[in-house]
Amino acid sequence: MNNHFGQTLLIFALALFILYVVRLRTILTDRLIFIIGGILGVALVIDPNTSTWVANRLGIGRGTDLVFYLFIVAGLFFAVTMISENNRLQRRQTRIIQQMALDNPKQGPVEVGSEPAPSSDLTPHH
């Protein structure tokens, strides 16, 4: 197994990660990845030689480097899930505030200077 194989594999993994983030994510798969990532982290702490063994196979060299790369990917994954959650909450907030605005229209006077119309006459025809 040479370096090219390891590097190709890593680039392929990165492309897969981007594809996953952009197209394939679901809440369930996100959570599974978190759980698997956690278990992997514990395993690497218990047996540090494993990371070196895998790193050698991938042509990365040191196990520390492999863990560092995985840490970067994990950080990106965490950022993406947080941004996604933030976007979801923002969309929900927008819908609520828009509906409240639509449910409570206020009407100015029919002509400039006269009294405003009662707001109860204004609910649009949904």
Next chain:
Amino acid sequence: MSSPPTDPSNDVCVIIPAYNEAGMIGEVLAELTQFPYRVVVVDDGSTDQTSAAALHYPVTVLTHLTNLGQGAALATGIRYALSIPETRFIATFDADGQHHIDDLRKAVACCRESGFDVVLGSRFLQGGAAPDMPPIRRLALKLAVRLTRMSTGLNLTDTHNGLRVFSRKAASRLQITQDGMAHASEILAQVAAQKMSFCEVPITITYTAYSKLKGQPVSNFVNILWDLWIGKIR
């Protein structure tokens, strides 16, 4: 001031998104309400007296409890306009006094007579103007035109102009999901994707000290790109 109203009916709904525009909205509405348009002001969570100032005029005011952004305000206004069965045309118009009523009337007439789905105002088209536009803004807008051309294929001269007119059909097909200023690019992307027919009409944008102060800074360009890309993460 424009000539007396000549538009045939109030099947036109003008949406004015407004955030902290108490200082100018009265002036804009005083002129606009002389025409037989149904005017809807969407107060986007203003902390000043925007709603109160608007309610001196015969307009409908929809109020967002908190500031969401211009895209969300337009989406609210369009939903309201579509809930009115008489609405045939929906126009968007700025609250800061940059736009001229004559240009709005011209755009509405163009949409009505031409049958185009969308009519877009352009300050860069022959006959349009934007005196006193800061050079850096001109540069940013020209760059935005290039980027939009590359991403949507639309051959436009002005991509970030708040004066637009949509037919009812076109407006009902729009899905504005960008709450902030990225809605302008989003709308154009949908015009292209849904193959809506469109044209541009030359308009004049008047940059005043007030509008320059109120308008988005050029640095917001980065935020727009960020919103467009990051906003896609579901």
